[in-house]
Amino acid sequence: MSLKFSRGWLAAAVILLAGCASAPKPPETPPTPPIAAAKVPPKIGLALGGGAARGFAHVGVIQVLEEAGIKPDLVVGTSAGSLVAALYASGRNGQQLQAVAMAMDEAAFADWTLPLFNRGMLRGEALARYVNAQVNNKLIESLPLPLGVVATELATGQGVLFQRGDTGAAVRASSAVPALFLPVKIGSREYVDGGLVSPVPVRYARQMGAEVVIAVDISSPPEGNPSGDPVQILLQTFAIMGKSINSWELKDAEVLVRPALAGMSGADFAGKRRAIEAGRAAMLAALPKLKAALEAKAHEAH
Numbered sequence: 001m002s003l004k005f006s007r008g009w010l011a012a013a014v015i016l017l018a019g020c021a022s023a024p025k026p027p028e029t030p031p032t033p034p035i036a037a038a039k040v041p042p043k044i045g046l047a048l049g050g051g052a053a054r055g056f057a058h059v060g061v062i063q064v065l066e067e068a069g070i071k072p073d074l075v076v077g078t079s080a081g082s083l084v085a086a087l088y089a090s091g092r093n094g095q096q097l098q099a100v101a102m103a104m105d106e107a108a109f110a111d112w113t114l115p116l117f118n119r120g121m122l123r124g125e126a127l128a129r130y131v132n133a134q135v136n137n138k139l140i141e142s143l144p145l146p147l148g149v150v151a152t153e154l155a156t157g158q159g160v161l162f163q164r165g166d167t168g169a170a171v172r173a174s175s176a177v178p179a180l181f182l183p184v185k186i187g188s189r190e191y192v193d194g195g196l197v198s199p200v201p202v203r204y205a206r207q208m209g210a211e212v213v214i215a216v217d218i219s220s221p222p223e224g225n226p227s228g229d230p231v232q233i234l235l236q237t238f239a240i241m242g243k244s245i246n247s248w249e250l251k252d253a254e255v256l257v258r259p260a261l262a263g264m265s266g267a268d269f270a271g272k273r274r275a276i277e278a279g280r281a282a283m284l285a286a287l288p289k290l291k292a293a294l295e296a297k298a299h300e301a302h
Contacts, residue, residue: 042297045210046072046088047253049200050079050175050193050242051218052266053275056101057259058084060279061216063094068287070294074208076148076161076201078194080266081216082174083131086167089147090135098276100134106269113182120182127175128168135167143167148208149174150194150201154183159197161204179234199242202253212293214286215253216279217246218261235266254293257282 046065048058058081065072077085087097111126113119140147141164149162149170162170165186173184173191183190198204205213219242220235250256259278264271 039298042211042294043074043209044070044072044294045205045208045213046075046085047201047205047210047213047215048075048077048081048085049215049217049219050077050081050195051220051261052080053106053269053271054218054220054259054261054264054266055080055084056272056275057218057261057279057282058216059094059097059101060259060276060281061214061257061283062088062097062279063276064280064283064287065214066094070290072145072214074146074148074205074210076150076204076208077174078150078198078201079175079177080218081201082149082171082194083127085147085149086131086143086171087134089140089143089145090138091144101272101276104269104272118182120176120178120180122181124172124176124181124184128166128172130168131171132166132168138167140164140167140170146208148201148204150198150204151176151184151191152194152196154190154192157197159194159204160191161201161207163208177234177238193238195238195242197245198249199246200250200253202249206252212255212290212297213253214255214257214290215250216257216259216282217250218259218275219243219246220261220264220266254297255286255290257286 075085075089084097087100092100108130109127111123113121113123135143140149140162151160151162151170151173153160169184169186173186174194175181176184176192178192183192194201199219200215200217202213202215220239221243259275259282261275261278264275
């Protein structure tokens with residue numbers, strides 16, 4: 001090989017190596033940070049129990065939830081709870097509910113039957129008219145907030161969850177205490193008070209899709225209740241039965257709210273303000289547990 005040829009190869013090799021050394025490196029792609037999954041808030045169900053005039057406590061519970069920025073995704077009620085649930089589902093806030101409660105006159109619901117004690121003393125039609133007037137005659141399925149109303153089918157003893165149809169008729173059926181109110185005919189079937197099967201409708205809130213259930217128990221414990229006349233005996237029977245049913249159904253609620261209503265009877269419509277304040281106090285005490293339950297359920301979703 002000639003010296004000239006060797007020098008040519010050497011020069012080419014030097015140029016090639018120099019080119020390789022000066023070639024820019026491709027930029028390194030930074031690792032893509034993992035995308036944090038957004039927390040999906042759990043579906044909150046508010047289950048409002050029965051208890052006649054003690055039901056005004058539900059208003060205080062709703063007020064505290066609003067003040068804490070907690071909005072239930074659905075509401076279901078039994079008896080007195082179904083009345084408050086219907087008004088709440090119609091779009092009223094806590095203060096508006098209190099205004100309605102304070103203006104409520106129980107005499108407006110006293111549509112007596114003749115003869116008395118035929119199948120009940122009160123027809124309940126006035127209650128249905130009142131509810132429909134308050135919700136602007138909207139059907140259950142047309143209300144802004146999903147509503148469930150629990151009643152008992154008289155012929156079978158089965159619980160029924162109304163989620164469609166006439167709002168006033170459903171509340172009337174849910175509130176039809178046997179022997180006090182006439183059974184309510186809807187379609188071809190008759191219904192009576194939902195408290196016979198579900199005094200605080202926790203399982204029906206689950207049926208509607210609730211992941212976190214706030215159960216509000218306003219029932220009167222049977223201990224110490226008067227039982228001197230037929231009506232008192234009937235109410236005492238309901239209290240005994242409700243205590244038995246609640247002992248297992250309430251266990252399924254994430255948060256149990258029990259307003260302090262000792263000494264307040266279901267007929268004490270003069271105690272509205274006291275009941276509302278008791279509802280507020282009980283819900284305020286339960287807020288930490290509710291917030292913890294909501295946080296836990298949000299984590300479970302991931």
